[in-house]
Amino acid sequence: MAITDMEVAPAGSGALKPPPSPAWLVLPGMVFLFFVLLLPVGWLMALSLKPSMAGAFSMEGDWTIANYLRFFSQPFYYSTLIKTLWVSGLTTVITAVIGYALALVIWTAKPAHRGWIVLIVLSPLLVSIVARTYGWMIVLGDRGILNQFLLGLGLIDEPIQIMYTSAAVIVGLVHVFVPFMALCILTSLDKIDPNVPEAAMTFGAGRLAVLTRILVPLTVPGLASGLTIVFSLSISSYVTPALMGGPRSGMLTTFIYQQFAVTLDWRFGAVLVTLLLALTLLVLTTILALAARMTAKWSKA
Amino acid sequence: MEQGMSPYSDFFRRAGTGLLFLFLLAPLAAVIVVSVNAGTTPKFPPEGFSLKWYGTALSNPAFTGSAFNSLLLAALATAVGTPLGVAAAFGIARGRLPSAVRGLLEAVFLSPLIVPGIVIGVALLVALSSAGLRDAWLRLILGHVLLVLPYVIRTTLASLQNFDPALEEAAHTLGASRFKTLTQVTLPVLRPAIMAGAIFGFIISFDDAAVSIFLIDSSTSTLPLAIMSYMQYNFDPSVAAISSMLIGLTLAGALAIERVFGLKKFLGS
Numbered sequence: 001m002a003i004t005d006m007e008v009a010p011a012g013s014g015a016l017k018p019p020p021s022p023a024w025l026v027l028p029g030m031v032f033l034f035f036v037l038l039l040p041v042g043w044l045m046a047l048s049l050k051p052s053m054a055g056a057f058s059m060e061g062d063w064t065i066a067n068y069l070r071f072f073s074q075p076f077y078y079s080t081l082i083k084t085l086w087v088s089g090l091t092t093v094i095t096a097v098i099g100y101a102l103a104l105v106i107w108t109a110k111p112a113h114r115g116w117i118v119l120i121v122l123s124p125l126l127v128s129i130v131a132r133t134y135g136w137m138i139v140l141g142d143r144g145i146l147n148q149f150l151l152g153l154g155l156i157d158e159p160i161q162i163m164y165t166s167a168a169v170i171v172g173l174v175h176v177f178v179p180f181m182a183l184c185i186l187t188s189l190d191k192i193d194p195n196v197p198e199a200a201m202t203f204g205a206g207r208l209a210v211l212t213r214i215l216v217p218l219t220v221p222g223l224a225s226g227l228t229i230v231f232s233l234s235i236s237s238y239v240t241p242a243l244m245g246g247p248r249s250g251m252l253t254t255f256i257y258q259q260f261a262v263t264l265d266w267r268f269g270a271v272l273v274t275l276l277l278a279l280t281l282l283v284l285t286t287i288l289a290l291a292a293r294m295t296a297k298w299s300k301a
Numbered sequence: 302m303e304q305g306m307s308p309y310s311d312f313f314r315r316a317g318t319g320l321l322f323l324f325l326l327a328p329l330a331a332v333i334v335v336s337v338n339a340g341t342t343p344k345f346p347p348e349g350f351s352l353k354w355y356g357t358a359l360s361n362p363a364f365t366g367s368a369f370n371s372l373l374l375a376a377l378a379t380a381v382g383t384p385l386g387v388a389a390a391f392g393i394a395r396g397r398l399p400s401a402v403r404g405l406l407e408a409v410f411l412s413p414l415i416v417p418g419i420v421i422g423v424a425l426l427v428a429l430s431s432a433g434l435r436d437a438w439l440r441l442i443l444g445h446v447l448l449v450l451p452y453v454i455r456t457t458l459a460s461l462q463n464f465d466p467a468l469e470e471a472a473h474t475l476g477a478s479r480f481k482t483l484t485q486v487t488l489p490v491l492r493p494a495i496m497a498g499a500i501f502g503f504i505i506s507f508d509d510a511a512v513s514i515f516l517i518d519s520s521t522s523t524l525p526l527a528i529m530s531y532m533q534y535n536f537d538p539s540v541a542a543i544s545s546m547l548i549g550l551t552l553a554g555a556l557a558i559e560r561v562f563g564l565k566k567f568l569g570s
Binding site for chain 2: 021022023024025026027028029030032033036037038039040041043044047057058098101102105120121122123124126127128129130131132133134135136137138139145175178232235236237238239243253256257260261266269270273276277280281284
């Protein structure tokens with residue numbers, strides 16, 4: 001950069017000195033992040049190693065792992081971790097299927113329709129979370145649209161309960177995370193030369209073969225980043241499980257809310273926060289490492 | 302490619318696409334239909350057309366007061382977070398730092414996107430309480446600046462990386478001072494990216510519930526939380542009316558981002 005500066009400056013104007021490094025500009029943001037995010041989160045994690053005591057947020061007491069032993073020894077506590085994992089896993093798988101279908105719809109759409117379709121696919125993201133959840137309550141409630149429709153068709157005899165179950169949580173999460181997944185996959189699809197699948201079909205490949213043997217392998221990077229984003233967003237989501245799953249949705253995040261807002265056992269709550277953070281980081285690093293290996297493998301193949 | 306590529310026959314492809322779109326749009330359509338319902342319960346199909354629930358929602362002090370709080374909070378958080386983020390993006394992109402340091406800085410600055418909102422809220426609550434600071438507005442502003450910051454940094458950084466250095470060199474050659482180059486050349490070029498980040502940050506802040514739920518107090522609430530607590534005891538269509546207004550507001554913000562920056566580019570970056 002400095003060298004190009006010198007070359008561009010005409011001889012008569014005097015050598016253009018490279019400006020002083022503006023690296024110091026990161027300092028205000030860094031100080032802010034340190035005091036508002038890193039220090040508080042670190043403090044909270046340290047607090048999880050202090051004996052459990054209702055209402056205590058100071059650092060008094062001896063260091064102990066008693067809170068962690070308590071969490072992992074009682075099914076009532078560690079079941080929230082298990083439930084968070086399977087609800088998030090199922091959400092991610094369903095989101096991947098729907099997101100892939102929508103990405104294909106966008107990819108194969110006529111250019112004139114593409115803008116509208118992208119807008120529809122993004123629409124869940126553009127709507128306030130409370131508005132979205134209220135909409136799902138109208139659709140999925142005991143006397144909601146879906147139940148009325150199924151009753152009217154005679155498929156069911158009495159309303160099925162969907163709201164305040166894990167199914168409702170998964171529907172709500174899939175709905176809002178599908179746009180992320182579709183966009184991630186679309187980014188990969190857009191890099192594929194449309195002639196490649198066409199050539200395969202000319203040589204007699206079936207549509208399913210084109211999908212599973214050509215498109216999916218070529219979109220592994222996009223799919224991987226979509227899976228990473230959706231899984232980590234799922235395990236850390238709070239508002240959708242709280243509203244759609246009811247107060248006893250049994251997820252880690254709703255349990256965190258209980259500990260900090262109702263039980264006020266902040267030190268035990270700090271264990272849950274630490275576990276949630278550890279889980280998020282673990283998922284992100286694992287899937288990113290996996291994606292790097294897959295990409296390497298596919299690019300060699 | 303259009304005919305050759307579709308994995309199903311045309312009919313099934315259209316039907317499948319229709320079902321997917323229905324899934325995406327159903328809750329939003331339901332909210333809007335119910336908001337103009339004349340009845341007192343969110344019945345479907347609605348019992349006649351009426352705008353009375355908009356009147357009910359707008360005359361509910363719990364909604365108007367918290368809506369004012371949310372707007373003020375989002376505006377303050379964006380006003381503080383945007384310069385902080387733009388400065389940080391400049392430091393990262395132009396700081397001539399070793400690439401390992403750059404990567405680390407970028408990761409730290411984008412980390413509020415990875416840390417769950419509920420963790421940000423809880424951590425701030427505990428840390429500020431132990432420092433003796435219990436003012437709800439202070440807590441909310443600090444937490445929401447954190448929400449805005451990564452979006453501004455991300456868009457500004459992306460724009461700085463595509464910045465053509467010849468523009469600044471030309472300005473300098475033509476005798477512009479360093480300050481003048483910054484204000485008359487560099488910042489105007491970056492403006493769409495900064496605006497997109499700021500608008501998105503504003504929407505994220507306005508829509509947030511997970512961070513705020515721990516930071517409000519009995520006298521200061523935000524709109525999403527006021528709606529959430531109202532929903533626990535009431536199910537009347539005034540929630541649909543206020544939700545429809547929120548849909549309109551977010552749509553306006555999204556269109557603004559689309560105009561200045563390109564929405565897909567923004568969400569994909």
